[in-house]
Amino acid sequence: MDQSESIVVRVNDVTKSFKNRKKDPSAQVLKVLDGVSFELKRGSFTSIIGPSGCGKTTLLRIIDGLTRPDSGEVIFNGETVVSPPERMGFVFQQFGLLPWRTVIKNVEFGLELKGVDPDERKEVAQKYIEIVGLKGFESHYVHEISAGMQQRVGLARALAIDPDVLLMDEPFASIDMQTREILQQQLLQIVKGAVQKTTLFVTHNVDEAIYLSDEILLLSTHPAEVKDIIKVELPKDRWSYDIRTVPEYGELRSKIWKFLEKEIMATSGFGYSAS
Template sequence: MSENFLTIVNLSKWYGNGNIHVLDNINLDVFRGEFVSLLGPSGCGKTTLLRIIAGLEKQDKGEVRLKGEQIVGPGQDRVMVFQDYALFPWRTVLGNILFGLEVRKIKKEEALKIAQNYIKLVNLEGFENSYPHELSGGMKQRVALARALVCDPEILLMDEPLAALDAQTRNMMQSELVRIWSATKKTIIYVTHSIEEAVYLSDRVIIFTPRPAKVKKIVKVDIPRPRDRFSREFVELRAKIYEQLH
């Protein structure tokens, strides 16, 4: 079944004229509709892997295929959500969300209708005409999420999207993310260095070694949602992953 969704085969990458080995022979399948976390120590190369899937960087060896087709560059089927949001400061909330529809040349009226749906989904009603600098971190990330979702991607690539938020907002955004994920049934690949976040969100947690990143272990999270961060099984799984990481 993996053959017709995202497949990563023997992927390797070096930086700096081949001196720095970042990714070492990564093999991974991601299934349709799955929420997968990439977990590993800072600087291990998990962001690089995400950027290669997004088509923003090129691998040196191996390949990435989506539904059997090799990835050669960026595209709306794999939209990336950045840690620092990367909202366009010269566009309003609505303008940011419309971006992906404008480049697809969708008629203004229809685009507005689509955008409005996602504004509702991420709870941003009433902020359509605000500029990014007027929003809080959590709200900015909601805009970034809606802006990605309007593209109707096959996969949502999220690079530590909640890392810049305070703990309380982060917890709230995590449950929001689970809600939005179940509502849209998107496949999500999520880079994080927080074990708790990975366990709370994911179907599977992919644990990486320090650089060069190799897949060290894949942990399945079978805890039913909504998950309780203080339940016994949650805490036990956290401890188990912690051991793997260290």
């Protein structure tokens, strides 16, 4: 396999600004992304960390073709993204489930849009429901299951279309800490084990990013630039021991925190700079 085949997504010099009030010519333009470039290797897990409002969701939306960049491009499987590609899966912070549908019907949703016939849809949905550990809950409605279970439905729905890349925007942010740790472990076992997916994961949580990732992109306050790409060289089977006891873990954690502290304080009006 040559180098270019092992790259699933290439983000090339992407820039994006928003005008607050589109019809008002005097409205201020906010530059959100400034020359963002990086690539996702097949099978890798990459997290994005950056201050609140720096442009992480905008970047994910651009990668998924939901928002167009002002300049630069996203190449997915060798082609420029101009609209949402079929083989990209998206998992949202607020789950984005359809409350009037059962668990299995939510998981089938993406397959329905692709025109897959009902029997195959059901079979594929069942497979992913089992992978995310929801066997027995197929006929439940969204309000009948917990937040952690709802997000597992969101994950099963995204996986059911067999995506080449999984985009996850703070998927565990509104889930309690204990459930969140279990979900992190299950996610890693799924995307590094059961189904092997290239994953791009946005989080505010430094520990979550280290635990899950092969690489962590550090984005600056807007306009967001990639300030650093940190390689996490900890063993792959991280779920099998307490990663926090490894010395490299502490070093990575303090490096990322120092970066965040500097970015947040520098723009918070305190005039503080952690050098």
